[in-house]
Amino acid sequence: MSEQMEVVTLQVEEDRSGERLDKWVSTYDPDWSRVRVQEWISEGLITVDGKPKKSNYKVRTGETVEISVPPVEELQVEAENIPLDIVYEDEDVIVVNKPRGMVVHPGAGNNTGTLVNAVLYHCKDSLSGIGGVARPGVVHRIDKDTSGLLMLAKNDHAHHSLVDQLKAKSVERVYAAIVHGLIPHEHGTVDAPIGRDPIHRQRMAINHNNGKDAVTHFRVKEHLKDTSLIECRLETGRTHQIRVHMKYINFPLVGDPVYGPSKSQIRFEGGQALHAQVLGFEHPRTGEFMRFEVEPPGDFQALLRKLRNQM
Known part of the structure; x- marks a missing residue:
């Protein structure tokens, strides 16, 4: 096993017995998506009592699940001078009107030309780091071919506040x-x-x-x-x-x-x-409810x- 891999050992609790292996593992870390866990299972990086299993294996009480977590490959995200339609900006948040056809953040096959590349150039170092290297400031996303309003956080306090509002279902979308x-x-x-x-x-x-x-x-x-x-x-x-x-x-x-x-x-x-078309949220610093609206594109x-x- 690679020395760079972190090995996590977990034991199946009684109240979780009967769950699918991929679902059970994916609940232990917010960064472990179901798809990512399934890839690890197919690569033999997850074992149950020392034996590889399939994603749909039903875990049982007392079984030991060992996860060899591969090192995260950090993306080198470059700032790019791409025009932005900025609807609002202050020291905490930036609201942009994303055009159709633009990807929100870099990923497989999309390392350049994204909204994040553009915002990095515009904001320099003034973006929340909670989203990681590939998603600085990103609080929520809209699809590549969907246009419209998107909010980004310029510091960690604002990021936490906006994420909490999304969880509380108080953001108007x-x-x-x-x-x-x-x-x-x-x-x-x-x-x-x-x-x-x-x-x-x-x-x-x-x-x-x-x-x-x-x-x-x-x-x-x-x-x-x-x-x-x-x-x-x-x-x-x-x-x-x-x-x-x-x-x-x-x-x-x-x-x-x-x-x-x-x-x-x-x-x-x-x-x-x-x-x-519409995005409304409570400002992370002032508590004022802010509402923005932009008409659909041409x-x-x-x-x-x-x-x-x-x-």
Whole structure:
């Protein structure tokens, strides 16, 4: 075993007996994602009573689980002079309007051109370090092909405050979206847990066995040509939440390459018609509630005009 690996030894408690091995291990450290743990299991880095097991192995009371944690490879994130649409900034927080097509933070295959690269250049050393080297200041994310408002923390106090507000569900997050179909009711709520799709691992899905609670409130703003303009309010913030929830109720987002219909006569290039329009939170220092709103970008507005003209 590599000398650089940290070996963690755990014992299965009685009240956790019967859980899947990957789920059980992933709860012991917030940085150990389920996917990461599954990779370790497949590489033989996790054993149960000295023997390798599969991810779906059901752990039993008293078993000893040994995890050989590989060293973290730190990304070298470079500051880049990329234009930013800054909606608000002070010594604690920065709120930006992210364009469609921009990744939030560096990762596999995306080390440059991200929002973090741009913010590093703009803020210099004034960003919270809690998110680590690859995610300085990042409190929450929106998808690459979703536009709109995003808040970042410029110090650790602000970071903790904003994360706590997200956990307490007190942050206001409202999205504009265009979905396929005419939703027959004015408003509704989708309350369905979201987790990794067991078949297509790169996707998320409604997962009642291993998913996390997810709640989306929506309101129909306008009926268009075979589509609906809606407003979605997030109560939780799961990966791809609005996209998965709207597909679940059979009104998938227009342009969504993953969760939308395979064929559509409506052309919207570059991803889903989804925009983070409103963001509201309590300022970490002053306690004042701050609310920001930006209209959807030009391509979203052009699609709206086209659909209205077809009525």
